[in-house]
Amino acid sequence: MITFFHEFFFGMLPYIVLVVMVLGTIIRYDREPYSWRAASSQILADKGLRVGNILFHIGVIFLFFGHLIGLLTPHSVYHHVISAENKQMVAIVMGGLFGTICFIGLTILCVRRLFVARVRVTSAPADVAILVILWVQLSLGLATIPYSLGHSDGSVMMALSQWCQSIITFQGAHPELIEPLAWPYKAHLILGMFIFFLFPFTRLVHILSAPVRYVWRPYQVVRSRAARR
Secondary structure, X not given: OOOHHHHXXXXXXXXXXXXXXXXXXXXXXXXXXXXXXXXXXXXXXXOOHHHHHXXXXXXXXXXXXXXXXXXXXXXXXXXXXXXXXXXXXXXXXXHHHXXXXXXXXHHHHHHHHHHOHHHHHOOOHHHHHHHHHHHHHHHHHHHHHHHHHOOOOOHHHHHHHHHHHHHHOOOOOOHHHOOOOOHHHHHHHHHHHHHHHXXXXXXXXHHHHOOHHHHHOOOOOOOOHHHHO
C-alpha cells in the first residue's frame, strides 16, 4: 500500500509544480519583464568567476540534456540500440564525469558568492539560496551513483523513466515506482521538483532566454575612429 508521503510527493506534487512553473513563468514575463535577467557580478570581483562559470555551465548543460533524453526516451525507442543495463552504466559514467565538473564549478561560484565581501553584500537572498540549493541537489545526484552501481540490471533507470514519462504524458504519476528506491533518489527527486517550483521566482528564468542565435549571428563590423578619419 502506497503511503501518503509517496502519494503526495511522487503522485500529486509533480503536477502542482508543473502548474506553478508554467503559470508563474508566463505571469512574470508579462508583468516583470525587466526582472528577467541574470545580473552579472563580474565588475565587483572577477576572480574565480570565469573558471567557475565555465565548469558549471558545461556540466549543467550536459546533465540537463542527459536527464532529459535519458528519462523521457521510451524504452521501445532505444532498446534495439542499447540495453537498459548498458544505458544505466552510460548514465553513471557520464553523469559522474559531468556531475563532478559541475560540482567543482558550482563550488567555486558558491564560495565566491558567500565569502567575497563585495559580491555577498550585493547579492539578493534568492541568489544565494538558489546556488546553495543547486549545490545540495548536485551532491544528492552524485550520491546516487553508488546505489546505481548496486543495481546494474537497469531496474532503477527503468523505474525513474516510467515515472517521468507517466507525468509528462499526463497518464497519472505512479508513486509505486519510486517507493522501493533508496533515499538519495527520493531526496534528489523532491529537491529537483522544489527547484522547478522556484523557477519562476528566481534568476533561473534566464535559461529560457539563452542567446542561442549568438552562435550563428553575422560578424559585427567595427571601425576605429582613426580609420573613419
